[in-house]
Amino acid sequence: MGVAERKQREKEERRKLICEKTRELILERGIYGFSMQDVANATELSKSTLYLYFENKEAILFAILAEAAESFVSFVQSRITPQMTGIQALHALWKAYIELFGKFQDVFIFTGIMNVLDPSFPFFIDANTSENELPHYKLYSLITTTLRKGITDGTLRQNIQAERVAKNVMLIGSAIIELATRLPRSQRNETIIIQEMSGIFSIMLRGLAAPGTAEQLLTLM
Amino acid sequence: MGVAERKQREKEERRKLICEKTRELILERGIYGFSMQDVANATELSKSTLYLYFENKEAILFAILAEAAESFVSFVQSRITPQMTGIQALHALWKAYIELFGKFQDVFIFTGIMNVLDPSFPFFIDANTSENELPHYKLYSLITTTLRKGITDGTLRQNIQAERVAKNVMLIGSAIIELATRLPRSQRNETIIIQEMSGIFSIMLRGLAAPGTAEQLLTLM
Amino acid sequence: MGVAERKQREKEERRKLICEKTRELILERGIYGFSMQDVANATELSKSTLYLYFENKEAILFAILAEAAESFVSFVQSRITPQMTGIQALHALWKAYIELFGKFQDVFIFTGIMNVLDPSFPFFIDANTSENELPHYKLYSLITTTLRKGITDGTLRQNIQAERVAKNVMLIGSAIIELATRLPRSQRNETIIIQEMSGIFSIMLRGLAAPGTAEQLLTLM
Amino acid sequence: MGVAERKQREKEERRKLICEKTRELILERGIYGFSMQDVANATELSKSTLYLYFENKEAILFAILAEAAESFVSFVQSRITPQMTGIQALHALWKAYIELFGKFQDVFIFTGIMNVLDPSFPFFIDANTSENELPHYKLYSLITTTLRKGITDGTLRQNIQAERVAKNVMLIGSAIIELATRLPRSQRNETIIIQEMSGIFSIMLRGLAAPGTAEQLLTLM
């Protein structure tokens, strides 16, 4: 009786294998730098077999994005508690972002794919698109909420607009990663990228925080 | 004897023509969205002729980058006077950046190509590479100088490092443009992109400025 | 012992299911417009299972043809009675053809497949092939008989040859349908196709009838 | 100075070569039975080279159709003189059709491609499409005119409608050829096809002619 389940599990594993290898390819060569043939070679499957598991190339990207988004958002969320003030939450969010980047480079995947599948994001945010449809909308919501909280509790500057700044923040995050993805892997020195991200986020934190915020909340290094 | 010179001049004109038309193509369709055939059509030259003037596709991009960098930097420089304080100069620099974007979209070209030709910039700044070799290094120098001035004259925060922040700033600029280039031209609404840039630059200005800076120097809108 | 029979019956039912669903697919998308995967989906069987019941794709078509031919011929035959004169029978035959087309579009199936499986029909009629082997030969026989009767009883022109004209007639029928099958279903307006068939059959009836035939026997509209 | 002209001529010859070889392939294997690779092999060009001469596969078909239509219509027209009565002209038209078929099999090409490029023809005749755009519309016009003349001069039956019958006629012509194209070339016995065409056209002629038409105008054999 276990047969069906095993099959199911194996099928799931194959999908995972494909995603996994594709992830590696993306990390290695960037989002544009791999073909279905490459994926076939990496997985030791035939090209046609790939199409048994995913409708087309984009569908693979989407699956990877969805999973990365899921784990990304939940990781970040786990670092934010209800007791935190807005600025604390924002600080924690960015810390988590950087930490996660260092650990899994999930952020690479997340952002790289997002930029391809939904290139108008975050320039245009489709009010009709809910978080359920496009994975990265979850993160946008999380940031907006965090900013709103900080404006309300007075730990962020009063004259900012949560939605607009959330867009700014998403764009910055995307963009850094986007550029980093371009680097050939040999040059893609984590330390340097993390330094860059920390630097930018620190400047922005300071630019967003209410005057008089404790120095320790303003640096991410 | 004027013959050789005329030839030389004509050759130079052809090169300019090719660059000019390629620029238009890039603006229209993005850095990845045009082929050598497209350039040939636009210039009314044959594809093979293009190879007489440029070794390959990348060489065209490089030439365009060089010219865009030149005009970009000199425009920005024209807006900065020696009398300005550091924060004033930084403010002026970003104002110019935004203005130039609105006018010529030169920034698109500049950044888009830079990101392709020198993807490790600004993550890695090659100390051996002088401004003379890679066009965009000029802008980097300009920003570094400006920041250094601000640190010295006390209009910027004292605990920032000019080189590091200059890298941050270059990266932000590149990145916004990079993402914007992805938008299909129909969606590439200048107003929205400018809003986004202004928003981000404002936050960063505030994050970099010394405490007590006049509000009017902190906003770019 | 009933087991073997049940098995046999079930096998037969599966075959029917496959044929039935394939018919629907053909009507929907034309004879070239469906894949074995489509059949598998429609029948809720696996692709491999299809190959247990039919040697290959063509074999499915053949089976459908056989069944369609059977029901087609018997329907037409039911409209022809021994008392009818030749011209009456021919008139009735075409009326039935058109009616059947309007009702079940069986004719589509019949002809479409015939044209694929036996493309030399009716150009070459294999004297060694009996009605038992190729399903559409039944219809050919029926038409020949009808024409012969009309020549004998003087209601059709005397200088026609039954076999030859039967071929002409089969070909016309096939051909109209063949072209109609090409139409995307949305454009496959029954009314228009019926008009076209009626028009052509009317002209041919008039061309075959003995002089002085009553006008009402010469029109099919 | 003749260089440009020679180039032009050679280019034209290449196009012709491609069309010619494609024609042969179609005659050999039918309209669906050849790939761009086949054309490449037949012409001893590379696949990519084909795309220098034709935008895509369909464009090759269209070019062949256009040429076949041209020569077909002009040949037919050459056989019709203003002095002819309607029935004489119709008779001549069909004679020419058959003769041309026997000589060049142009009709094959003409009809086969037409059926692919404009499958709704002649079921739906687009009033907005002029003869200039789709080559086969020329023939349709010619037939309509001929029929109209016959109705006017009393040599055809009075109760037919020129446009409707023209559609019938085009469809019959298309359809016979369409079916014949299916035949493997080895079986494609001209004599038999011609017999079939003659038979059908004769029946239709008799169905369209005014009563009392001379027998010799009613047969095409």
Place this chain on the structure above:
DNA sequence: TATGAATGAGATTTCATTCAT
């Protein structure tokens, strides 16, 4: 018996680059 899984062969199309004239 039934099927999930796999695949080879093939289809159309694109494009940077080379080379003879």
Place this chain on the structure above:
DNA sequence: CATGAATGAAATCTCATTCAT
């Protein structure tokens, strides 16, 4: 100097059929 012509390599995707379980 200029170019028309050519092409190899690659990309995405489809589909009838086979085979181990």
